[in-house]
Amino acid sequence: MESAAKGGYVLANLAEVVERVLGFLPTKALLRAACVCRLWRECARRTLRTRQRIAWVSALEPGPSENHALVRALAHELEKVHVLPQTVLYIADTETFSGHEECHEQKKVTPMGSSSNQPQEIEEGEAGFALLFPKIDGVKIHTFHFSKDVKNRVFDESKFAEAGLKNNPDLRVVLLFGYNSWKTGATRFLHQIVNPLNEKSIILAGGQVESFTSLTSENSHAQPGDACGVVGLAFSGAQIQSATVLLDQDVADERTAEAAMQRLKAANIPEHNTIGFMFACVGRGYRHYKTKKNMEADAFRKFFPNVPLFGFFGHGEIGCDRIVTGNFVLRECNDIKDDLLHGYTTVMTLIHLGSTKANQA
Numbered sequence: 001m002e003s004a005a006k007g008g009y010v011l012a013n014l015a016e017v018v019e020r021v022l023g024f025l026p027t028k029a030l031l032r033a034a035c036v037c038r039l040w041r042e043c044a045r046r047t048l049r050t051r052q053r054i055a056w057v058s059a060l061e062p063g064p065s066e067n068h069a070l071v072r073a074l075a076h077e078l079e080k081v082h083v084l085p086q087t088v089l090y091i092a093d094t095e096t097f098s099g100h101e102e103c104h105e106q107k108k109v110t111p112m113g114s115s116s117n118q119p120q121e122i123e124e125g126e127a128g129f130a131l132l133f134p135k136i137d138g139v140k141i142h143t144f145h146f147s148k149d150v151k152n153r154v155f156d157e158s159k160f161a162e163a164g165l166k167n168n169p170d171l172r173v174v175l176l177f178g179y180n181s182w183k184t185g186a187t188r189f190l191h192q193i194v195n196p197l198n199e200k201s202i203i204l205a206g207g208q209v210e211s212f213t214s215l216t217s218e219n220s221h222a223q224p225g226d227a228c229g230v231v232g233l234a235f236s237g238a239q240i241q242s243a244t245v246l247l248d249q250d251v252a253d254e255r256t257a258e259a260a261m262q263r264l265k266a267a268n269i270p271e272h273n274t275i276g277f278m279f280a281c282v283g284r285g286y287r288h289y290k291t292k293k294n295m296e297a298d299a300f301r302k303f304f305p306n307v308p309l310f311g312f313f314g315h316g317e318i319g320c321d322r323i324v325t326g327n328f329v330l331r332e333c334n335d336i337k338d339d340l341l342h343g344y345t346t347v348m349t350l351i352h353l354g355s356t357k358a359n360q361a
Helices: 002-022 027-033 038-050 069-077 158-162 186-197 254-265 295-303
Strands: 055-061 085-092 126-134 140-147 171-179 203-209 229-236 241-247 274-281 309-314 322-325 346-352
Touching: 002 038, 027 038, 055 069, 069 126, 085 140, 085 309, 140 158, 171 186, 171 241, 186 229, 203 241, 203 274, 203 309, 203 346, 241 254, 254 295, 254 346, 274 295, 295 309, 295 346
Parallel strands: 171 203, 274 309
Antiparallel strands: 055 126, 085 126, 140 229, 171 229, 241 322, 241 346, 274 346
């Protein structure tokens, strides 16, 4: 009996030691180590469950190359990532997949920034990022893709429920990206998607992109040139807090840009485990501010130095001034709906995904 007790004590402590050692491994190495034996497999599973912070890979290069800068960065950096991604948001200029040169007006991307890496508004060259979302306790992320049916002018709203966009009291944030907005009926279709979601308790943000690629979408066989539609991510969870501000045409210098960031700061969204998004019109950037580049990204960094910033320059923006923190909403609900579709603006968004566990690599 005493011998069995000693054996159990040794095994329990051995698991603790193995788990601590495995905690230093990036995810790909950890998954390989999990194949060694049952003990290592269980320790690896427990380790992965504690890794709930978002990871990302970003890249930029002055000019085009044979392989896109982000593709090369992913091949290298994914070996070192410490999360197991459940959802990936990948945004880059269109050469990543099309393989040919596009107009510079369609290539602007805002890679990430943090306390040690200033966010940059890239208006020429190659740039992009991949946001890696692991499984997070208390947070559900649904992906969706609604493609316009040329034979049916009425959108089937039952698809909203399948995507977690309807009959979901925990829905907090929806990121939407319309593609092929130049196609006939594209704007009307976008309104059909956005209008039912225009509730005071939901943050909506996004913009118009050149094209999209999905490895999981049922409609991924439809080429961007053949259809228009909307893709996006829906974030649900009682712990999620979010806020968004709209920078309109009147925001045209450093003072007014910083005033907009002050409005966002006033939302008091927790900045730990929070990500920022910037969706801007291609007409903004240094052309809009005339004498200074990186104006809006710098203004964001000034007020949120430890929040990573992601986004792009597109051909239309989605969003408004709105704050959602638990049951509190910035403005009282009324019959007046916010105007969510804009041009020549910038939408800045914060998404807080709740507290995270202490043991995270």
